Amino acid sequence: MSDSRPRCGGQTAWLYSRAVHGCSLLAEEAGARMYSRPAWPDATTVHAALAPAHAVIEERRALYRLGLDLLAPGHDPVPDAQLDNPLLRFRIGEALAGRLPYVDADDELGPITTELPAGPVSVRVATGAEANDRLAEAMRVIQTQSLPGRRPPRLLTGDGEALATVAAGLRKVREVSPALADDLLAHVGLLVVLDPATSGGLISASSRLFPGLVLIDRPSSPYEVAEAIIHEGAHVKLFDFAITRNFLGADAAEGRVFRPSWSSAAWPVEQVIAAFHAYTCLAQFAQDVERHGEMSRLGPDSLLCRARERATEIGRWLLGEEDALEFDARWLLHTLMCDETGPEQLSPVTRPVPPGHYALDPLLRLARMEATGRVLAGRPGDPPELHWLDGEAADLAVELSQAPAGKSLSEIGAERAAVLAALVEATLVRAASRGGVLSSSDGTFASEGN
Numbered sequence: 357m358s359d360s361r362p363r364c365g366g367q368t369a370w371l372y373s374r375a376v377h378g379c380s381l382l383a384e385e386a387g388a389r390m391y392s393r394p395a396w397p398d399a400t401t402v403h404a405a406l407a408p409a410h411a412v413i414e415e416r417r418a419l420y421r422l423g424l425d426l427l428a429p430g431h432d433p434v435p436d437a438q439l440d441n442p443l444l445r446f447r448i449g450e451a452l453a454g455r456l457p458y459v460d461a462d463d464e465l466g467p468i469t470t471e472l473p474a475g476p477v478s479v480r481v482a483t484g485a486e487a488n489d490r491l492a493e494a495m496r497v498i499q500t501q502s503l504p505g506r507r508p509p510r511l512l513t514g515d516g517e518a519l520a521t522v523a524a525g526l527r528k529v530r531e532v533s534p535a536l537a538d539d540l541l542a543h544v545g546l547l548v549v550l551d552p553a554t555s556g557g558l559i560s561a562s563s564r565l566f567p568g569l570v571l572i573d574r575p576s577s578p579y580e581v582a583e584a585i586i587h588e589g590a591h592v593k594l595f596d597f598a599i600t601r602n603f604l605g606a607d608a609a610e611g612r613v614f615r616p617s618w619s620s621a622a623w624p625v626e627q628v629i630a631a632f633h634a635y636t637c638l639a640q641f642a643q644d645v646e647r648h649g650e651m652s653r654l655g656p657d658s659l660l661c662r663a664r665e666r667a668t669e670i671g672r673w674l675l676g677e678e679d680a681l682e683f684d685a686r687w688l689l690h691t692l693m694c695d696e697t698g699p700e701q702l703s704p705v706t707r708p709v710p711p712g713h714y715a716l717d718p719l720l721r722l723a724r725m726e727a728t729g730r731v732l733a734g735r736p737g738d739p740p741e742l743h744w745l746d747g748e749a750a751d752l753a754v755e756l757s758q759a760p761a762g763k764s765l766s767e768i769g770a771e772r773a774a775v776l777a778a779l780v781e782a783t784l785v786r787a788a789s790r791g792g793v794l795s796s797s798d799g800t801f802a803s804e805g806n
Contacts, residue, residue: 396636396639396640396664396692396694397691397692397694398535398640399536399539399636399637399640399692400535400536400538400539402688402691402692403539403593404539405691406597406601406684406687406688407597407600407601407728408727409538409539409542410542410727411725411727411728412543412593412596412597412600413542413543413596414725414726414727414728415600415725415727415728415730415732415744416439416596416599416600417436417439417440418723418725418732419599419600419732419742420439420444420445420448421434421439421723422721422723422732422734422742423448423451423452423734423740423742424448424458425721425734426721426734426735426736426740427448427451427452427458427740428458428460431460438464440545440568441463441464441465441545441546441568442494442545442546442563442566442567442568442569443461443463443465443490443491443494443566444463445545445566445567445568446494446497446565446566446567447459447461447463449565449567450565451739452739452740452742453739454738454739463490465480465482465490465546467484467486468482468483468484468485468486468487468490468491469481469482469483469484469487469546470483470519472519472522472523472526473526474526474529474530474537474541475530475534475537475538475541476538477538477541477542479526479541479544479547480545480546480547481519481522481546481547481548481549482511482513482546482547482548482549483513483514483519484513485513485514487511487513487548488510488511488513491511491548492508494563494566494569495508495509495510495511496508497565497566498561498563498565498566498571501563501565502561503556506556507554508554509550509551509554509555509556509558509571510550510551510554511548511549511550511551512549512550512551512552512574515549515574518549518574518575519549521575521576521577521578521580521581522547522549522572522575522581524578524581525575525577525578525579525580525581525582525584525585526541526581526582526585527578528578528579528581528582529541529581529582529585529586529641531648532582532641532644532645532648532650533586533640533641533644533645536586536637536640536641536644537585537586539593540585540586540589540590540592540593540637541585541589543568543589543592543593543595543596544568544570544585544588544589544592545567545568545569545592546568546569546570547570547572548569548570548571548572549572549573549574549575550571550572550573550574551574552573552574555573557573558571558572558573559572559573559580559584559657560572560573560583560584560587560588561588562588562591562592564595567592567595567596568592569592570584570585570588570589570592571588572584572588576655577653577655579645579650579653579654579655579658580655582641583638583641583654583658583659583660586637586638586641587634587637587638587659588634589637590633590634590636590637590638591630591633591634593633594629594630594633594634597684597688598685600744601684601685601744602682602683602684602685603629603681603682603684603685604625604626604629604680604681604682604685605680605682612624612625612677612680613625614628614670614673614674614677616631616666616669616670617669618662618666625677625680625681628670628673628674629674629681629685629689631666631670632667632670632671632674632689632692633688633692635659635663635664635666635667635670636663636667636671636692638659638660638663638667639660639663639664639667641660641663642660642661642663642664645660667692668693671689671692671693672693674689675689675690675693675695678699683699683701686699687699706774706777706778706780706781707777707781708773708777709765709773709776709777709780709787710765711764711765711766712764712765712787712788713761713762713763713764713765713787713788713789714756714762714763714764714765714768714776714780714785714786714787714788715756715759715760715761715762715763715785715786715788716753716756716757716762716784716785717735717783717784717785717786718760719735719736720733720734720735720753720757720784721733721734721735722734722753722754722757724750724754729750730744730745730746730750731744731745731749731750731753731754732744732745733745733753733784735784743782743784748772748775749775749778749779752768752772752775752776752779752785753779753784753785756785761788762788
């Protein structure tokens with residue numbers, strides 16, 4: 357790719373993380389995992405083929421941990437539970453996007469939440485008396501983003517019946533669709549039940565500004581909770597894919613919109629891919645509900661009966677506009693649509709590197725992922741930069757990090773020249789003299805001491 361800098365923000369809160377050549381999935385690997393079935397493919401299998409659920413969580417936490425290290429050097433260690441906190445993720449994300457400065461804040465969720473078991477994970481639900489105060493700013497920001505001019509909704513706390521319905525809904529989603537529940541619930545950082553007198557008729561929602569935060573209106577049945585968990589869980593999982601894989605570019609096809617047949621709305625591309633993914637997951641859940649013989653227990657506002665039809669309509673539009681998506685998003689689209697043509701992996705255009713010595717930018721910090729071997733590279737700046745590296749690019753970056761004086765092109769190997777060229781183009785690696793003094797990234801050299 358000609359531009360490997362991560363992109364953060366735009367009009368919404370997506371954190372874009374783009375990889376250099378050698379970092380994205382190889383075409384033959386992607387082709388090997390493409391498949392079609394007589395029935396629609398299982399979403400959990402497709403997700404795992406793109407990245408195992410535990411790997412996505414590990415990489416997401418690594419991104420926020422390194423981002424925080426770059427924004428607030430010397431801060432106290434942050435436990436995983438706090439890295440999953442949507443309030444902290446908001447503050448880090450907005451700072452990485454360059455919209456707000458990073459400031460410390462008391463956003464600990466423990467005192468205001470109750471943890472409900474949901475199989476191998478637990479879901480935090482806002483229940484404490486101080487929850488409205490702790491989440492007031494989040495509610496204000498979300499309301500301003502979605503429905504400006506209205507007062508923010510208030511949380512429903514201290515309602516034992518509502519909490520019991522939420523708990524029953526979590527049990528129901530695991531009873532009906534355990535694999536899908538386990539796959540999506542791991543991405544939910546906080547569930548908030550809203551007071552219906554203040555929510556304006558909201559059924560459920562999730563905010564890209566506060567990734568992992570799921571809002572639902574006071575539920576009247578366990579199935580309302582179960583469907584909301586699948587719907588919003590699909591959104592927050594896709595967000596985690598978007599910040600750890602190649603999904604959306606910097607412009608996200610600005611000006612290109614989809615108009616669904618069932619609404620007068622006009623959706624930008626990022627909303628279209630999110631809706632496609634959510635409706636695909638809802639359609640799979642609908643099949644599981646039908647298999648359990650419980651379709652009659654769905655509420656009047658349920659989307660399950662229409663989910664497959666809508667997913668197909670959205671997916672067909674996206675297939676015609678897939679140049680707006682990056683490779684992993686295109687692969688996900690083709691696979692979930694059972695389209696055997698598969699996306700084309702475009703080779704990046706890079707300038708050949710001349711013979712010489714090359715060294716990793718000394719300001720870079722590298723974090724290698726235990727589950728996948730991928731590398732997250734971070735560089736200080738205003739805002740900081742984050743880059744995901746895969747395969748040979750990850751290996752070469754680590755190798756150069758262990759060679760402060762750099763390595764010559766012959767030591768690196770001619771077979772990795774294209775990978776080196778992409779790292780140079782991304783300014784992660786620079787030309788250096790034999791003494792290790794960095795020069796410009798265009799292949800020229802500076803004498804030691806100049």
